Amino acid sequence: MRAPFDAMAGRNRRSYTLSLDVNAPKSATWAVASAHSVRLEGTPPIEITTDADPARPGVYTGRLKIGELDLPMAYRVLDERPGEAMAIEVLKSESAPECCPGDDYVCAFAVTGDEHTSMITSTYEVTHTRFSSRLLVPLAAVQNIRRLRANAQIRAGRTNDSGQxxxxxxxxxxxxxxxxxxxxxxxxxxxxxxxxxxxxxxxxxxxxxxxxxxxxxxxxxxxxxxxxxxxxxxxxxxxxxxxxxxxxxxxxxxxxxxxxxxxxxxxxxxxxxxxxxxxxxxxxxxxxxxxxxxxxxxxxxxRFNENAARVFNAVALVAGAALALAIKSYVLLIVLLLVAPLLASKRGATALRxxxxxxxxxxxxxxxxxxxxxxxxxxxxxxxxxxxxxxx
The missing domain is CATH 1.10.357 (Tetracycline Repressor; domain 2)
Structure with missing residues (x-):
């Protein structure tokens, strides 16, 4: 949402950081996040296949597939602490524009946790050269970290999703x-x-x-x-x-x-x-x-204090119940009665924050x-x- 205002203010270098809890061991999360070749399930599926360049230590070259789209990609590992963190820089001259949405595009992530659960934190830094990247980079950051989490949980056998x-x-x-x-x-x-x-x-x-x-x-x-x-x-x-x-x-x-x-x-x-x-x-x-x-x-x-929110919820619930009775929507009335105790309680409001x-x-x-x-x-x-x- 801040993209138009960053553009008007001339702020081009931006950093986007996100953290997510992962229902998977630290080792499984690290294995997915640090893989130089990996397939991330989702819609569309994303597949990264890269190999080390023997002539350039720390450089990996290969392909990025997004659904049916097949793109060249290359990056340099800037820093790595095995099992803990890694930072890479996408090489713009050797990558498709879709892989490198701006100048000096750096991606980093860190994994913490134990043998039961973990947390992944990702950071994307880029100097924007076009307006579209101001929208695409933060969205891609959210999608990527969620996919990493989902695939780490699949790797750990802790999901049971079924499209059918x-x-x-x-x-x-x-x-x-x-x-x-x-x-x-x-x-x-x-x-x-x-x-x-x-x-x-x-x-x-x-x-x-x-x-x-x-x-x-x-x-x-x-x-x-x-x-x-x-x-x-x-x-x-x-x-x-x-x-x-x-x-x-x-x-x-x-x-x-x-x-x-x-x-x-x-x-x-x-x-x-x-x-x-x-x-x-x-x-x-x-x-x-x-x-x-x-x-x-x-x-x-x-953005308001908890008491103001509770007062508003109480008024809205009463108005909603009156409306449900007026239009004879008894299903809506039942649902309102079910959520009323949660919204009225301070404990419930805090849990939902x-x-x-x-x-x-x-x-x-x-x-x-x-x-x-x-x-x-x-x-x-x-x-x-x-x-x-x-x-x-």
């Missing part, structure tokens, strides 16, 4: 949710709701992928909606806010497309689909947990949140006015 199970769960819960909506609204509305929920949840999934958070699965919830579940916890309130916002944010594209098609052909079906999308996403932006709007406001409240937003992150998230909500509110109002004019 995730797909089966999505299909099964989707069928049950469709049946619940069909019983309440009929097949046409049920089909539209499933489509809109899928688009919405894909926004969350894309945001998780973008920030390097592994996705456990996408699940539909009968009578309620859907949820994209991460396989890992958020590392900051910035990640939490971004992932929450991207559900309604990604749906801006589909809602805008539906509205354009509805206006072009004056199609009643597309008009209904547009209205349903605006209502679904607008409702989801209300500042009530566990809705996305509640997650976003929790991220925004991270993450590194807060910076001042600039707070401003950007607040603007994006309000703008997205205004878009959906305006869409609903425009469709309501159009319907009134048609009747008149």
């Amino acid at each position: 199970d995730a797909i089966k769960n999505a299909v099964l819960t989707g069928a049950l949710t469709f049946a619940s909506f069909f019983a309440m609204f009929g097949w046409s509305a049920a089909a539209m709701l499933i489509l809109l929920i899928l688009i919405h949840e894909l926004g969350h999934v894309l945001a998780m992928r973008w920030t390097g958070i592994p996705v456990k699965g996408l699940y539909f919830v009968p009578f309620f909606g859907g949820v994209a579940v991460s396989a890992d916890r958020f590392e900051s309130e910035a990640e939490r806010g971004l992932v929450a916002l991207m559900g309604p944010g990604f749906s801006l594209l589909s809602t805008g497309l539906f509205m354009f098609l509805a206006m072009q052909g004056k199609d009643a079906f597309m008009t209904e689909l547009t209205l349903m999308s605006a209502l679904l996403n607008g409702f989801n932006l209300l500042p009530i947990l566990p809705l996305d709007g509640g997650q976003i406001t929790q991220a925004l409240l991270s 993450l590194p807060p937003l910076t001042g600039m992150q707070w401003v950007l998230l607040a603007i994006a949140y309000v703008a997205t909500f205004v878009f959906y509110a305006d869409t609903i109002m425009q469709l309501a006015l159009a319907a009134g004019e048609a009747k008149g």
Whole structure:
């Protein structure tokens, strides 16, 4: 989020440092992080294959494969303490631009821990030569360290991820949710709701992928909606806010497309689909947990003291319960009652605390949140006015 302001201020040399706990022995984490040839599973898979250059001590040359992309790569080991830390410099003249996003690109990592668990810390330093690298380097840093952790845990045999199970769960819960909506609204509305929920949840999934958070699965919830579940916890309130916002944010594209098609052909079906999308996403932006709007406001409240956050949560819970009763959404009411004790307790608030937003992150998230909500509110109002004019 700081990229535009760094560019305007002329700050070109930047350092990005991240640390993650790893559920794997120190030896397994070191083996993955220090390997000169390694395959990191993920979407897309990343494979590094390098060999020592006999003519140049400490220099390694080879290939970097990102999915189907095959790139030349070379780097020099600047410092290494076996089992502890390593620093390398990517050789720009011998590497593809994708491998070296700026000048004097240095990557370093350190591993601490014991035979049970460990921690990995990575640092990326680069002198930016183009604006795109200001966005790509920090994102790549987050993705890379999460992949290193995931592969270290796989190496230690401490994961049990199954893509097929995730797909089966999505299909099964989707069928049950469709049946619940069909019983309440009929097949046409049920089909539209499933489509809109899928688009919405894909926004969350894309945001998780973008920030390097592994996705456990996408699940539909009968009578309620859907949820994209991460396989890992958020590392900051910035990640939490971004992932929450991207559900309604990604749906801006589909809602805008539906509205354009509805206006072009004056199609009643597309008009209904547009209205349903605006209502679904607008409702989801209300500042009530566990809705996305509640997650976003929790991220925004991270800059305030704990008592202020608890007061806001109490007011939001009461308002949410009243709304659930008004619209007869008893599933939402049950969920609110389940999360109420946690949010009301000081212990619960502390357990949920993450590194807060910076001042600039707070401003950007607040603007994006309000703008997205205004878009959906305006869409609903425009469709309501159009319907009134048609009747008149």
